[in-house]
Amino acid sequence: MVDLKETLLREKPVLKKFSNGLAAAFWNIPGYQKKYAILESPLGSIQVRVKVEGREVEIPEGTAHFLEHKLFADKEGGSVFDHFASLGASCNAYTSFVGTSYLFSTTENLEKCLDLLLDFVQNLYMTPESIAREKKVIAQEISMYKDHPGWRVFFNLLQNLYFQHPVRNDIAGTRDSIGIIDQDLLRFCHDTFYHPENLVLAVIGDINIEEICDSIARNQARQWSGETPSISFMSPEEPSRVKKKESREQFSLGQPIMQLGFKINEQPRQSRELLARELSFALLADILFGTGSPAFYELYDEGLIDDGFAAGFSGEKSFGYFVIGGGTNHPQELVERIFKVLEKTKKEGIDPADLDRARKKIWGGFVAGLNSLEVLAGQFVKDYRRGLELVDHFSALERITPSHLEMLLHDFLQGEYSSISIVEPPS
């Protein structure tokens, strides 16, 4: 075997912790025009109950996302977009279940862009008027997602699977939940979750690391930083059973969409185990339902699925789910057939040849993804939070055996932990 560590070492980042606590990683990747940076706060949509300095705080649904929008205003009420545009850069942001990320890409003025990114994310400016206007914009964003049947079938499924866990909430919240967001709440969240100690920065491209580090150090010396707040995110008591076995929603669309979901209880607490679980589920999904599986073209040629049919896992330490589905004219029949595949595999076990093929496929896909600076930097931030490195993915992938996958099948892919979500055209 080739020593991949050596091959990937070329792309190993330089890590740095600034004196105020900001963590950063820098890669010099010669030959790229684009220079890209991403700054992440750990405040995501599922952080709705936290303990800060021993005090329990409730955060309304959609607050992380609202704060993301609000940070884009500057001191004068102007838009951060314009400042990036003046530097020839473009910026964006997104909120996920577990964090909020701010990013830009540019071909020039990297140091100025970094100053701008850090300045706007680390300083919150707002007025009651600007908050009211942003509520209108976000209401439109919520409406836009409401018109996506794929989004609805997925969030309906999460609402079926979970009683309490906030992963069941829409990332943007609801028109009602964002209604109660005010300046005090946003200020509290910003002081707490955007403290330098809680932020992670990654900068990548054809860059001079030393110069950039100096420039960031100067920037950070100007930033406000109070006491480091002690935070613990609280997960609600979540029963292991599912809340609802099935949901159907009518929607103006062509063909029904069905998702069968399994609630994965008892997620690993250790990062390496969590990574192994993610990869194991990805392999299992591919072996059982990928285009190279016996099931795929059988179901396809019987008219039960189309080429959008897919399976996959997503999870963090406090939640996990495995979802199978896609567009289908026969949702019930498809569910039965999926269970037959699961039962058959439980009996017959996983063929090591299938595992090897799936492993090669995931390997290739992972390497291909690393062509993108955005993917590299995003992967770093995710790994950093978990205390992992890029090469851990390859070594974890190597270690997985058929019995790992068989264990997942037996322990988790059981009918009692499953739920069905269907979105269908009006009858």
Add this chain to the structure above:
Amino acid sequence: MNNFNFSRHFLPEVGLYLYHLPTDKFKTNTLKCIMPLPLEAEKASANALLPFVLYRGSAEYPESMALIRRLEELFGTDLAVDVRKRGEWQLIDFTLETVKNSFLPMKEDIFPAALDILQGIIFDPFLPGGSFKQQYLESEKRTLEEEIINLKNNKMEYALERCFQEMCQGEPFSIFRYGNREALQKITGEQLMQHYLEVRNQAPLYLFFVGNIGAEKIIEWIREKFPPRENIYSIEPNGVFIPNRPEKIVVEKDIISQGKLNIGFRTGINRQSPDFATLLVANGLLAGFPHSRLFRKVREEQGLAYYIFSRVESTKGLMTVSAGIDGEQLEETLDIIEGEWAKIVNGKIKSEELSFTKKALGSQLKIIEDDALELIGVELINAINSLQQNRRELMEQIEKVEKNDVARVMSEVKKDTLFFLEPDEEGS
């Protein structure tokens, strides 16, 4: 960035154009294989169906599962098939991406094997009894029909497609890239076979390669693997025109939460036009970026929309403005769009926004070099427009654009069709 231009090679004996860009920058080798077919109502569905049926099996791998498994064995070599529309061309598109050997456990050389698979799919399909396997034909007809029906699932895309249909009624551009259900249902095995032979023998192949294998090597493989084809047609760029007729307004209702507005414009400008760079700047000023006029006014100042943007279709000479808004805020939004448009036409353009836009366009053109598929996408547009323009020339032209150029070009762009997908009462 001069190093990032493709070399062009014509292989008349196999009817193939190779666009080759050697680079060590990426971890993969990427090959896109395009067959441009004229967009015609009678043939669009068969054109669209063909690549999906071909992808089901080759003479070497007659079973779909075996074919896919072979690709998976090659470290998940990605072979994607689709049908696109660029101007009035329908493009059959096979895209192959293989991991370079230095990133594989045993340094395996997998590209030649992947190229064999692609060649087999296109030129040596599985034809039991001289025709496509009935099961493959039926399955792919059904899936494609579902794709056509499911256009309705993506409301933004649906509304844009409907805007183009209304705007270009009677012109080939109004045809959906997958054709239509009725024509699709009627296609028989015999007809598709006949159609395949026509395409196989007459359609030019455009191969775009980005990676670390030399052009000579690829040409050698092509000569060895691809069949002779001497009677291929050549392609001509589309013309552009601005019809003289009153503005068309179409409102369609759907049970949705948010209205989807699309306004279609005729620019009269395509890539050959001397005003092309100016049109890019004008589009950027209007709504191409988050610093643009409409994003600022409609979203940042009035909070009427979450998304609002404009785009240029450069082969057919069209421009569109798209926005998601509440049904009752249509008039208010349209007033703002009209108002900003008029200001630009009257030359009320700030130096600052002009400079922001030029910088943003320059940056977009530069970072194309960082992505193999982006590089190929731009070269493909050049190829079907019979252009050899490089990005540096375009950047220089953009730099020279002045306010009065933008005002003049915008005054000639004509509003053609407004399409609004309006939320029905029951929607909210």
